Amino acid sequence: MSKANFEALPIIDISGLFSDRVEDRMAVAADLGKAAREVGFFYIRGHGITAGRIAGLRAAAADLFARDFDWKMGYHIGLGRGHKGFVPEGEEIYGGGKPDHKEAFDIGFEASEDHPFVVAGQPLIGGNKWPAIDGFHDAVSSYYADVFALGRKLFQGFALALGQDEHAFDALVTCPPSKLRLIHYPVDPTAEDTPGIGAHTDYECFTLLLADQSGLEVLNGEGRWIDAPPVTIDGEELYVINIGDMLEIMTAGAFVATTHRVRKVRNERYSFPLFFACDYETKIRPLPEFDPSGAKTAEYPDISIGDHMWSMALQTYRYLREKVARGELTLPENARSTNTFGQFKTLAEADRG
């Protein structure tokens, strides 16, 4: 799927997206489109998120993960509804491989109990489990708001890059199943071959990630893993942006949902991805310009973004797999198995000849 055998990831200055001049926004969109087509992974600078916001998030995460395991389990992701909260090590397993060597805390787009999507019973939507830590809610919810606003801006850039009206996708994002994950990879000097996170693509439209240590690796078109270490330029920490499954579908494969992983962790590591999604019921299909004959559309299952995300969760979280095995939950119709996008798709096609 990835055409370019890239050796390093592009850096795009996105400050032009905030300009009043459409030419400036178009120029950034052209860079975004090129990087999304050729690599599927890139850094952005000029993003406008303040160092103070990021520092607040880091301090909140460090405070949280330092707490007792039993205390954190009081916020377990499986308690209540909405699939948010603490994810202990071993809870997530990608594609039947080894459990990840990480713990996480998932914060969602805050939805009140009387929000129509909650009332409609959409999985993944609901209130957050805010841990009882002074300052945590303020630091994390204000970071969420800022990074989500940046995501909206980037989505407008992608709309332009796809030849759409700049605001074509705005109405698709009102109360989406978009998670901010706080991830902590503890050091384990004895872990010889345990991945931090096994190889995968992200399920949503795109991801905005900050990490404090190297370890993230991206698969290029030759099957080699390329480092995506944290980068700071002129005091600004750059975000890593990667294309997810949904933008791959919308572009019928022109944009690449690039496979990535976190190699075994030698230093304690924190990372913070925000998975930018459309509302749960949004049906994701190739845009007509990318599939004039409709042939490619027929290759993709007819599924909403939320059902795709939920079916991936049902297949990777231990507590959800157990519920499926007990018959308490079922996979949505047209659910795909895991690992069918990005280079996984290309490899499967190569296997089939």
Ligand SMILES: O=C(O)CCC(=O)C(=O)O
């Ligand atoms: O920790 C990282 O750098 C990557 C995390 C990731 O790929 C994910 O959570 O989907």
Ligand SMILES: [Fe+2]
């Ligand atoms: Fe990921």
